[in-house]
Amino acid sequence: MNAILSLSELAPAAASTGRLDIDRVSIDLGAGADRFTALQDVSVHIRPGEFVCLLGPSGCGKSTLLGALAGHLTPSRGSLLLDGQPIGCPDPERGLVFQHHTLFPWLSVRDNVAYGLRMRGVGRAERHRQAMTWLKEVGLEGFEHHYPSALSGGMQQRVEIARVLINQPRVLLMDEPFGALDALTRLKMQELLLALWTKRRMTVVFVTHDIDEALFMADRILVMSARPGRVIEEIRVPAGRPRTAEWLTGATFVDYKRHCLALLRDPEVTVPLARLSPLSSARVADTDAAYPD
Amino acid sequence: MTAHGQQSVARRVLPLLSLLVCVALWHFASSRHMNLGLVTFQNVPQPLEVVHAAWDLLQSPKLQNHLGSSLSRVAFGFLIAALVGVSLGLVIGRFRWVRETLMPPLEVARPIPAVAWIPLSILMFPSSEGSMIFITFIGALFPILLNTIHGVHGVDPRLIASARSLGTRRWAVFARVILPAAAPSVLTGLSIGMGTCWFCLVTAEMISGQYGIGYYTWESYTVQNYANIIVGMLLIGMLGMGSSALLHRIGHALMPWYSPGGRS
Numbered sequence: 107m108n109a110i111l112s113l114s115e116l117a118p119a120a121a122s123t124g125r126l127d128i129d130r131v132s133i134d135l136g137a138g139a140d141r142f143t144a145l146q147d148v149s150v151h152i153r154p155g156e157f158v159c160l161l162g163p164s165g166c167g168k169s170t171l172l173g174a175l176a177g178h179l180t181p182s183r184g185s186l187l188l189d190g191q192p193i194g195c196p197d198p199e200r201g202l203v204f205q206h207h208t209l210f211p212w213l214s215v216r217d218n219v220a221y222g223l224r225m226r227g228v229g230r231a232e233r234h235r236q237a238m239t240w241l242k243e244v245g246l247e248g249f250e251h252h253y254p255s256a257l258s259g260g261m262q263q264r265v266e267i268a269r270v271l272i273n274q275p276r277v278l279l280m281d282e283p284f285g286a287l288d289a290l291t292r293l294k295m296q297e298l299l300l301a302l303w304t305k306r307r308m309t310v311v312f313v314t315h316d317i318d319e320a321l322f323m324a325d326r327i328l329v330m331s332a333r334p335g336r337v338i339e340e341i342r343v344p345a346g347r348p349r350t351a352e353w354l355t356g357a358t359f360v361d362y363k364r365h366c367l368a369l370l371r372d373p374e375v376t377v378p379l380a381r382l383s384p385l386s387s388a389r390v391a392d393t394d395a396a397y398p399d
Numbered sequence: 400m401t402a403h404g405q406q407s408v409a410r411r412v413l414p415l416l417s418l419l420v421c422v423a424l425w426h427f428a429s430s431r432h433m434n435l436g437l438v439t440f441q442n443v444p445q446p447l448e449v450v451h452a453a454w455d456l457l458q459s460p461k462l463q464n465h466l467g468s469s470l471s472r473v474a475f476g477f478l479i480a481a482l483v484g485v486s487l488g489l490v491i492g493r494f495r496w497v498r499e500t501l502m503p504p505l506e507v508a509r510p511i512p513a514v515a516w517i518p519l520s521i522l523m524f525p526s527s528e529g530s531m532i533f534i535t536f537i538g539a540l541f542p543i544l545l546n547t548i549h550g551v552h553g554v555d556p557r558l559i560a561s562a563r564s565l566g567t568r569r570w571a572v573f574a575r576v577i578l579p580a581a582a583p584s585v586l587t588g589l590s591i592g593m594g595t596c597w598f599c600l601v602t603a604e605m606i607s608g609q610y611g612i613g614y615y616t617w618e619s620y621t622v623q624n625y626a627n628i629i630v631g632m633l634l635i636g637m638l639g640m641g642s643s644a645l646l647h648r649i650g651h652a653l654m655p656w657y658s659p660g661g662r663s
Contacts, residue, residue, distance in 0.1 A: 178560050208558050208561040210558070253656040270565070273566070
């Protein structure tokens with residue numbers, strides 16, 4: 107495992123930017139009598155380059171938290187810091203990817219990918235050059251002149267990821283990005299994302315309600331519960347990188363999956379994970395050693 | 400011949416055939432001066448007379464005046480309506496306070512048919528040209544405005560959020576995202592507006608015009624030149640059809656990604 111990770115092209119110097127400090131954040135949504143607390147007193151600290159999944163049922167405030175990190179929502183209380191700076195307006199340094207239908211249908215695939223560069227005033231030739239590089243990276247060479255509607259759902263998400271990563275964000279925020287894809291396409295996209303992340307090491311905050319997906323992708327899973335939205339448990343995933351099919355079918359995986367399922371279904375009475383699976387703590391320590399801060 | 404070939408021939412022949420049948424029925428009814436009780440063809444000119452009248456008009460220098468007047472009135476009224484309707488629609492659709500300020504008067508004005516504006520517009524505009532352009536403007540304004548608002552409301556908020564996160568400034572969102580996303584709906588408004596534009600123009604010309612196809616049609620009635628009435632009617636139909644087709648072409652050229660009724 108360590109031999110693979112030490113290959114320089116796979117793991118360049120550990121990320122130095124992209125630290126997120128979410129400190130006692132509450133977010134109220136709606137107006138007047140409909141006002142409700144979507145997120146209550148959430149504190150999370152995310153290391154630079156860490157891959158964190160927010161896992162929870164719908165209505166648990168995971169998308170709300172993501173929206174606040176992106177700058178589309180302002181916390182009612184608490185503070186959000188990126189590398190020590192308060193998070194303000196939406197900014198390309200915090201790239202945002204939704205589930206689907208957020209490519210610009212009137213722009214070609216290449217112009218969609220180059221959009222962020224255009225907003226920054228980068229010249230046309232340079233825009234196109236970089237867009238082509240990114241299209242190659244996500245495996246869409248030859249599709250640059252297509253309109254998004256001519257692409258399959260999986261291909262559209264590839265464009266989406268390239269469009270965000272071309273801006274070299276410090277943080278990648280993803281809101282159930284593969285939720286609308288079929289199982290096989292989803293697996294391919296998960297592998298693609300992990301490969302891109304391994305290479306670039308930006309911080310990823312990934313919202314999902316799919317337990318398998320969270321366990322496959324994340325360093326750390328924050329399990330959330332609804333009404334009001336809050337973090338009820340933090341799980342360090344005891345698996346090395348790169349993750350393989352072995353991990354996906356092993357006994358530890360099944361233990362963790364069962365635990366997550368119980369948490370999502372019945373958060374109040376679920377037994378803590380340590381007692382459920384005493385072996386796991388040793389593996390967590392091992393994983394931490396492989397990923398020094 | 401293959402089944403496919405037969406199909407395409409049928410597709411080309413059928414519209415022609417249907418037009419021919421209409422003309423034949425018209426010829427039959429008018430040449431026999433049919434009287435069906437409720438409706439009578441006694442004073443309806445025959446197709447051949449109409450063709451002669453059309454030929455005469457084609458030779459006449461007046462045709463250019465009539466066509467020019469009507470076309471320029473429609474062009475002015477429509478362009479102003481498009482400009483006002485689309486820009487108003489964009490801000491009304493996007494900002495709640497603009498909507499709450501502007502919608503009440505617009506909602507009162509909307510059900511008033513453009514034709515009902517004719518007397519007032521004659522009083523308000525010193526030139527009859529101005530009043531006729533105003534009528535076509537009123538006719539086209541509301542379909543364009545309402546469809547633009549509808550289009551803006553239909554823009555996915557996540558599309559705007561994505562654009563903002565990619566570095567689009569607050570005001571650039573209008574040009575970069577909202578206008579193109581609402582464009583198909585705007586085009587629908589423009590097509591409907593073009594239709595009502597012609598409808599209103601012809602009515603306005605019948606009442607206060609000098610020159611113009613509507614004026615020509617009504618004048619033909621007053622001087623009892625019945626064949627010319629039908630020439631005028633057909634001209635109006637063809638001009639309306641032509642301008643709609645032109646609009647469709649322009650829309651298609653500007654929105655190559657968009658195919659109505661489904662994914663491209």
